[in-house]
Amino acid sequence: MGSKFNKELQTLVGDKIISPELADKIGQYYATKDAGKPNKLFMIFGIFGALLVGSGIILMLAHNWDDFSRLTKTILAFGPLLLGQIFAGFSILKNKSATWKEASGTFLFFAVGACMALVSQIYNIPGELGSFLLTWIVLCLPLVYLLRSHAVALLTILLSTYYAVEVGLWNYRNTETPWLYIAFIGAVLPYYYTLITKHTTSNTVTIFTWIFPASIAIALSAFIGRSEDLGFVMYITMFGFLYSIGRLPVFKELRTLRNGFLIIGSLGTIVSLMIFTFRWIWDELPETFNYDTQELYTAVVVSLLSISVLGYTVIRKGIRAVNLFQVAFVVFGLVYFLLPDTGILPVVLMNALVFALGMSAIKIGADKVNFGILNYGLLIISILIICRFFDTGMSFVVRGILFVMVGAGFFLTNYIMLKKQQRVK
């Protein structure tokens, strides 16, 4: 037990709130309660140690030692790999603690990459960075399940994201799409799922719940090829998907700030839709749609996924459980594909949609008595109004009045909420 906790107990005894006997009892209770658990701090240091040593080895090998013969270099390449395998194998065989498994897994992860990198150096193997990353991920993915290692699972997600972006975005000579990224993420998903169901409120789950949607949001850009206008459709649909996932019952006990799916989905939806409240973007869209593109198929697949998650929510909890953020992408899709050439109409509809989203956020905030969500809704509406100042010819008087009204709205709603909160208490 922490020394801070013991100090608090002493203070309580000193102030005669509890008796010394009770303080001893409480101290003993917590000491025995935590006895069986692995030391968290020790585990974190273990992972960081392995992380630093592992990446240090890669850097040292990347120096390319000219003075070493081919054989010496080869032995050096396999040394860390064998060492990592012995440690990992030992942890599995003896069923060592989570600290052992995390640290040996992290080290082995880097040793595999270092070994392949050094062999590539020795023989000047040209290979694209993408295929190097691919082999590395495939060789280390099973470690996630064999060692039940959070660190290896995180490294796999990060490396897969790097792979997707490298293959689909940065490598300008290639027009490949990193389909295998989906397989990698899919492979880590069951691990994540057991993690959520077992320890919903742990910090580990929070990290994964942010890393997963962030990785998906980054990697999606690698799936956009030449039809860039459809990229927006893909992104808005994907943000709707992430938001719907964030509202699934498994995340119910998670606080809003810990729910990366919900926040990334919501912010992403607002930012992308905000772009479509401007008139110029609708004028920039191509006159005719090319319906036979990879982007369209990807968007259709993502839509089907989002709609099925949405359908699941409706069946489980009824239509009333669905909020506007979950269906915004459907509204956008309908307007985008059915009404693109109808002049000002789509622009008006998009403004109305963003406004409605702001209002619904205010309502959610008010219902939950959550100041964060309430002000988020107000912020959406304010930004919408500020954006409209750029492209409308309103007089300064009208603009001024609008600003004053929005400011007053901020004060008023927060004040009403505060009163409501006090009444509840």
Next chain:
Amino acid sequence: MKPIYFIVFIVLAVVQIGTPLKMIFDNEDILISGTAYKFKTRPIDPTDPFRGKYITLQFEMNSFKTSDTTYVYGDEVRVYIENDQEGFAKVVRVSREPLDIDGDYVMAKVTNTYSDEILFELPFDRFYMEETKAYDAEKAYREVNRNAQEEDVYAVVYVKDGASVLDDVIIAGLPIQEYVE
């Protein structure tokens, strides 16, 4: 912990060791039993985040005159080679399908096409250098180039059955590591 985990881990460990070993065997095989060719080059100096400093080589042999207009960007082609009078590699034929002719070939990627010519990129374009030497190597190349001694720079490449291993880069008769020292 179930014993199956350990068994699966042993299999994984063997694959983890086997993958780089396979890379070594493939390359050693070409170095031992392949044929050496010299390719005239022009190096520059970038970095790979994991594998360190290397010089990228560009080869003078990068095009082939052909009336075939069906080639497109990104095509994988076989470039059949032989030695010219000065002992440097030159193109004999370029083809997508294997040809029934004697002689070695290397794989290449089509990078551009014109009505009577295709440009291609050879696969062995990376030569890893010790990080302190990569910059000097680039400088050395510029020096050699300024003195119009371009014919002195070439890469030694071993070729066997379409696979190739870049063994060394030679400037003015010396391996590039020794030349920059």
